[in-house]
Amino acid sequence: MANIKSDPRKPSLDSDTPVYSPTARRYHWWTVAFVAAMFPLGKAMDYRGNHLNIWDNTTNALYSLHKILGILLLALIIVRLAYRLKNGAPPDEPTLEPWQKLASHLTHWGLYGLLIAMPLLGWLGVSLYGARDIFGLFSLPPLAAQNQEAAKLVFMLHGAGAGLLFVAIGAHVGAALYHHVIRKDGVLRRMLPGIGTRKS
Ligand code: HEM
Numbered sequence: 286m287a288n289i290k291s292d293p294r295k296p297s298l299d300s301d302t303p304v305y306s307p308t309a310r311r312y313h314w315w316t317v318a319f320v321a322a323m324f325p326l327g328k329a330m331d332y333r334g335n336h337l338n339i340w341d342n343t344t345n346a347l348y349s350l351h352k353i354l355g356i357l358l359l360a361l362i363i364v365r366l367a368y369r370l371k372n373g374a375p376p377d378e379p380t381l382e383p384w385q386k387l388a389s390h391l392t393h394w395g396l397y398g399l400l401i402a403m404p405l406l407g408w409l410g411v412s413l414y415g416a417r418d419i420f421g422l423f424s425l426p427p428l429a430a431q432n433q434e435a436a437k438l439v440f441m442l443h444g445a446g447a448g449l450l451f452v453a454i455g456a457h458v459g460a461a462l463y464h465h466v467i468r469k470d471g472v473l474r475r476m477l478p479g480i481g482t483r484k485s
């Protein structure tokens with residue numbers, strides 16, 4: 286059970302509102318950092334390679350970095366999801382309307398689903414294509430035998446998944462800012478780093 290401590294000098298929002306545990310918050314912000322790197326890397330390598338047709342060391346390094354960070358992100362999400370399923374989350378912010386609770390739960394589980402599906406599709410794609418090499422140092426284990434036609438389809442799904450993830454993150458961040466700036470409730474503060482150790 287988490288350490289429950291309330292500071293009487295702080296406003297009631299701090300002392301009464303349950304927040305995500307420090308561990309859950311650390312996982313959340315590490316996820317944000319990884320995903321923030323994956324999008325520009327994916328777009329830059331795709332542009333250099335597939336659009337400008339430049340297949341030099343820089344393009345290869347961008348691909349390798351995208352692959353290895355994506356696999357590390359997959360490991361992070363698996364650990365994070367296991368922690369979430371075991372420990373749960375704090376009860377919903379009490380002032381939320383029922384539809385807002387439903388929308389936030391759907392978005393959160395949708396984000397978890399996409400964060401698992403995206404790296405798996407990428408890994409499957411490079412297995413089918415035959416491009417599992419990382420910086421010439423090692424190769425990812427294959428998830429399937431080579432098949433160029435199937436690789437094309439999987440990369441198409443990977444690209445579509447990236448678009449979906451981008452939209453879901455946009456809605457999620459927009460909602461967090463709406464709560465903080467317009468509704469001025471405690472939703473964003475539940476997930477901010479450095480807000481104490483309380484968790485329910
Ligand atoms: C959450 C994790 C990931 C995100 C957000 C992500 C995102 C992206 C994005 C935005 C693109 C460019 C798509 C386009 O513009 O059409 C891309 C392409 C690509 N990704 Fe990922 N990716 C992830 C994980 C992975 C992993 C783990 C691998 C491989 C191990 C991978 C391999 C690739 C490859 C090979 C391409 C180029 C596909 C092509 O040439 O058509 N990705 N990714």
Ligand code: HEM
Nearest residue numbers: 316317320369374389393396397454458461472473475476
């Ligand atoms: C890559 C971008 C992001 C991803 C993938 C992501 C993912 C998630 C997920 C999966 C949850 C659910 C946590 C759980 O209950 O287990 C969550 C919660 C949350 N996120 Fe994010 N997030 C991202 C960016 C952000 C940003 C930039 C902000 C702030 C501006 C933010 C604010 C929040 C807040 C406040 C919660 C808790 C909401 C609540 O209490 O109901 N997130 N996020």
